[in-house]
Amino acid sequence: MCDQTFVAATFGPCDNCTTASPLMNIxxxxxxxxxxxxxxxxxxxxxxxxxESLANLKRECESLKKKLEEERGKLNDVELHQVAxxxxxxxxxxxKTRRVLKGHGNKVLCMDWCKDKRRLVSSSQDGKVIVWxxxxxxxxxxxxMPTTWVMACAYAPSGCAVACGGLDNKCSVIPLSxxxxxNLAAKKKTVAMHTNYISGCTFTNSDMQLxxxxxxxxxxxxxxxxxxxxxxxxGHTADVLSLDLAPSETGNTFVSxxxxxxxxxxxxxxxxNIQSFECHESDINCVKYYPSGDAFASASDDATCRFFDxxxxxxxxxxxxxxxxxxxxxxxxxxxxxxxxxxxxDYTMNVWDVLKGNRVSILFGHENRISRVRVSPDxxxxxxxxxxxxxxxxx
Amino acid sequence: xxxxxxxxxxxxxxxxxxxxxxKSFMTxxxxxxxxxxxxSEESAVVCSVxxxxxxxxxxxxxxxxxxxxxxxxxxLSLKDDGTFYRFQAPYFWPSNCWEPxxxxxxxxxxxxxxxxxxxxxxxxYEAENLARLQRAFARKWEFIYMQAEAxxxxxxxxxxxxxxxxxxxxxxxxxxxxxxxxxxxTTEMDIRKCRRMKNPHRVKKSVxxxxxxxxxxxxPVQTPSHHCRKGTKEDVEKEILFLNQQLDRHCMKMxxxxxxxxxxxxxxxxYDPFVTAPEPSNPWTxxxxxxxxLEASKEPxxxxxxxxxxxxxxxxxxPAGQELFLKFLESEFSSENLRFWLAVQDLKRxxxxxxxxxxxxxxxxxxxxGAPSSINLDSHSYERTSQNLKxxxxxxxxxxxxxxxxxxxxxSYARFLRSNVYQDLLMARKKGKSLTGKRLTGLMQSS
Numbered sequence: 001m002c003d004q005t006f007v008a009a010t011f012g013p014c015d016n017c018t019t020a021s022p023l024m025n026i027x028x029x030x031x032x033x034x035x036x037x038x039x040x041x042x043x044x045x046x047x048x049x050x051x052e053s054l055a056n057l058k059r060e061c062e063s064l065k066k067k068l069e070e071e072r073g074k075l076n077d078v079e080l081h082q083v084a085x086x087x088x089x090x091x092x093x094x095x096k097t098r099r100v101l102k103g104h105g106n107k108v109l110c111m112d113w114c115k116d117k118r119r120l121v122s123s124s125q126d127g128k129v130i131v132w133x134x135x136x137x138x139x140x141x142x143x144x145m146p147t148t149w150v151m152a153c154a155y156a157p158s159g160c161a162v163a164c165g166g167l168d169n170k171c172s173v174i175p176l177s178x179x180x181x182x183n184l185a186a187k188k189k190t191v192a193m194h195t196n197y198i199s200g201c202t203f204t205n206s207d208m209q210l211x212x213x214x215x216x217x218x219x220x221x222x223x224x225x226x227x228x229x230x231x232x233x234x235g236h237t238a239d240v241l242s243l244d245l246a247p248s249e250t251g252n253t254f255v256s257x258x259x260x261x262x263x264x265x266x267x268x269x270x271x272x273n274i275q276s277f278e279c280h281e282s283d284i285n286c287v288k289y290y291p292s293g294d295a296f297a298s299a300s301d302d303a304t305c306r307f308f309d310x311x312x313x314x315x316x317x318x319x320x321x322x323x324x325x326x327x328x329x330x331x332x333x334x335x336x337x338x339x340x341x342x343x344x345x346d347y348t349m350n351v352w353d354v355l356k357g358n359r360v361s362i363l364f365g366h367e368n369r370i371s372r373v374r375v376s377p378d379x380x381x382x383x384x385x386x387x388x389x390x391x392x393x394x395x
Numbered sequence: 396x397x398x399x400x401x402x403x404x405x406x407x408x409x410x411x412x413x414x415x416x417x418k419s420f421m422t423x424x425x426x427x428x429x430x431x432x433x434x435s436e437e438s439a440v441v442c443s444v445x446x447x448x449x450x451x452x453x454x455x456x457x458x459x460x461x462x463x464x465x466x467x468x469x470x471l472s473l474k475d476d477g478t479f480y481r482f483q484a485p486y487f488w489p490s491n492c493w494e495p496x497x498x499x500x501x502x503x504x505x506x507x508x509x510x511x512x513x514x515x516x517x518x519x520y521e522a523e524n525l526a527r528l529q530r531a532f533a534r535k536w537e538f539i540y541m542q543a544e545a546x547x548x549x550x551x552x553x554x555x556x557x558x559x560x561x562x563x564x565x566x567x568x569x570x571x572x573x574x575x576x577x578x579x580x581t582t583e584m585d586i587r588k589c590r591r592m593k594n595p596h597r598v599k600k601s602v603x604x605x606x607x608x609x610x611x612x613x614x615p616v617q618t619p620s621h622h623c624r625k626g627t628k629e630d631v632e633k634e635i636l637f638l639n640q641q642l643d644r645h646c647m648k649m650x651x652x653x654x655x656x657x658x659x660x661x662x663x664x665x666y667d668p669f670v671t672a673p674e675p676s677n678p679w680t681x682x683x684x685x686x687x688x689l690e691a692s693k694e695p696x697x698x699x700x701x702x703x704x705x706x707x708x709x710x711x712x713x714p715a716g717q718e719l720f721l722k723f724l725e726s727e728f729s730s731e732n733l734r735f736w737l738a739v740q741d742l743k744r745x746x747x748x749x750x751x752x753x754x755x756x757x758x759x760x761x762x763x764x765g766a767p768s769s770i771n772l773d774s775h776s777y778e779r780t781s782q783n784l785k786x787x788x789x790x791x792x793x794x795x796x797x798x799x800x801x802x803x804x805x806x807s808y809a810r811f812l813r814s815n816v817y818q819d820l821l822m823a824r825k826k827g828k829s830l831t832g833k834r835l836t837g838l839m840q841s842s
Contacts (some may be wrong), residue, residue, distance in 0.1 A: 012779040020783045020791070026643075044636050052457040057631040064638040075648045083653035087661070098679045117687060118678075135678065149586050167586070188652065199587060214588060225746035226704065230789075239587060249708060249740070250800065256826070269790050273637065292659045309656070311647040322447055326456070336667035337660045346456050354782030355657060368579050378690070380668040381679045387583070395668070395679035 011269070014039055020268040024382070072314055080307075080316045084355035090338060093351065093361045098381070099133055099393035103139055108385040109166075109371050112202075114155045117378045121162045122391055123150035129164050131176065134383065134393050141176055143185040152200045156207040163210055165198030171212045171223055181320055191222045199241045204268075210386045211268075213240040213252060219256050221268055233266050235273040248293045255296050257284030263298050265310065275310050279315045286330045290354075291337045297354075299328035305342045307354060319352045321359060330372045335379030343370030343384055365392055451475060459581045461489050464567035469518060469575045470568065480548035487568040489582065493573050498539060498601045501528040510550075520576050546603060568602070599716060605826070612655035662705060665698070700820045707800075709809045719820070722738045724812045731768035732799050732807070739796040743789050762795075770796060 010023050017068070019334055021036040023277065035043065106126035108129050118135040128150050131141040147168035154163045155171075155294065165171035169350035174184050176287050190347055192198065196215035204208055204221070213219045219233040238259035246253045253274065257263045263277040263284055282301035289296045292358035295309040295316070307317035326346035340352040347368055351361040366389035375382050381395040454473035458464060463482045464471055473480070480623055487493075490522050504525040507517055517525065532539060574580050575758075647655075660794045665671050678684045689696065703710040710716040724730040738761070761770050762780065772780070776798050783791035811817055 011790055014780045020786050054628050061631055061634050064635060068638055068641055073647055075650055078650045079501060080653045086656060087657060109705055127572035223747040309652050312649055312652045313646045318757045323453060334667050334669045336670060338664055338667060339669055354470055355660060380677050393679060395677055
């Protein structure tokens, strides 16, 4: 369990406007001020002189950035891979394809595991969403969405529903019925509504809340039953392509990555952007937390994957090779966090040693780009979805 | 990719790869390079390509993209069998964002039929494509025919060997944009990225320099109205505020962070099926689901019980662990803490409509005066929480829950780990019997 350094540490009535909300505990001239984030902003803006020009502000911004870099640099006393030299090398991996799931008629864009460790849901470019028992290869449910390019799909924690969305700018939740004759698509309920395509979605710890990311540059938290918007997250300056919920039971944060090359960490309660990382040289296609929740990895069109630690507030490893020249589209960690599985646009997956920074294996098999890679909930298998219309399960 | 290609082509010419002229079908094919030479060149020019398998793979991909091609095959890939390859002309490189229209393709196929050479005969799928295009462009066909004739005239003026090279390069271009059925179409784009391409409005330009009627097709992904605003005063002020907050943040030294990451990973490696084989076996490799059956059984394994000792979070995450901890707390008459914590977790997972009522219920059960399961909060938290309850919401109990969690972690949890109920399970001690091995009742259930 990590002691995450949030800015919003307490919850209660604001000293200024008295509404109950997450409070920012700041000190002004040694006096403790407990304002909600809105009041802090108002105060900060009022504090700036009326005649403050844009140029001055930009200069101030630049100098603060430099100062921040300096401060962070002071803590960079060693590299992760250097400390990891004492760690034993990972033994040779013998990962092979154990199942090939055929049935989609077009590119498979997304997949998600069910908590029962064997079922999974996948969605494709032709609008089809299929629920499989990966172990038996049995297709349990099949639905056709009214739109093409279903780029996001997620399994509900209870296993009783799935969510999906894409070019329709909406994310819908579909209850899974045991009656195979029932037309599931008819029962779908629209929950999320954005002004551009849905790039990612996930349930929070229950079937009742859904988190979505969109090409409109925002993320949002929704109440599934009513479709009400509970919280929205603004800060990205371009499409948000991916999001991941922090693994902690007590956590209230998630990370998002986008076309503005930034990865942002958000507080779900207040909508605030807690931390931001801008190290990639191109679009961030995927973000995923390290199992302890203290760090996360990202995959980008710049052909690298990177590892960021939240406590150090910096990038701590870059996974790259001269021979990898195609963009990385997706990443996921093995259960212990030792291995990072990354899918690329060159049809392969590379397996990286997270601590030492080197590549331990390449997995060939797919005949087109890998769009999504996910380790099963108990870590026994890895599923990859590809533009070659198939999914593969590896172990 | 372009820079890479330039370097590679330069490398090839610099190393004086013998530009062989090969006698084949009674004609000479100039400017070719064999694939094995290509691959070994790869390992020289791209010095960090570790294996031939990888080199072949990347090579195939670059070929599929259209940067070089086999001189006598429509399928663009790299094979280790001594076939000859040629570099593609930069004019035709995919980085120029070509999106050739069907009219261009029709002109090309039509031109091929006019040239009356066996080596230029249409393949089956090309003949089919031509027939389909003739039907589609029935009215425009005269125009297309004329353009094809014009192209043939221009071609005839060229030097014979130059023509052969250009013909092959043109054919390879079309192999990329109109691939052989069954081959991957490498020009397919991820729809999310379409908008921001070099050619965002996808204005079509003709490969043969024809003046098009200016057909502009909109990207199916709607262009956003104004979410890309940047650099306004408000934005900069916000950024300054954000940077100041970041400067106030207390961060950890890298050495400490590294130790923490290593410690976590090492602790969990025995539970990671990719690193340590699960027992009895990984269901996916052995097709035997007993591993899952055992995990679901009421009796947890010794290994699983050990995990509960890693952190309070791990103990609570596992339903069996949570149950045991609750039982332990009941024996100490302090179960209300855990029950409160669980109730607040539930509260946060409820549908919005039910939140208000549930928040009130929790107050009545745990915090009100004379509450049946009264929990112990410091006066500050208590005050704050009661204030929050004036407008009850999902997060009204954040403070209180955090406080109670810390209490359990530092106090009850530590005692739990030392308790008999836990230690018995951990050491696999069971009512006098001393079992070796990792399974408790599993062994006895073998029938």
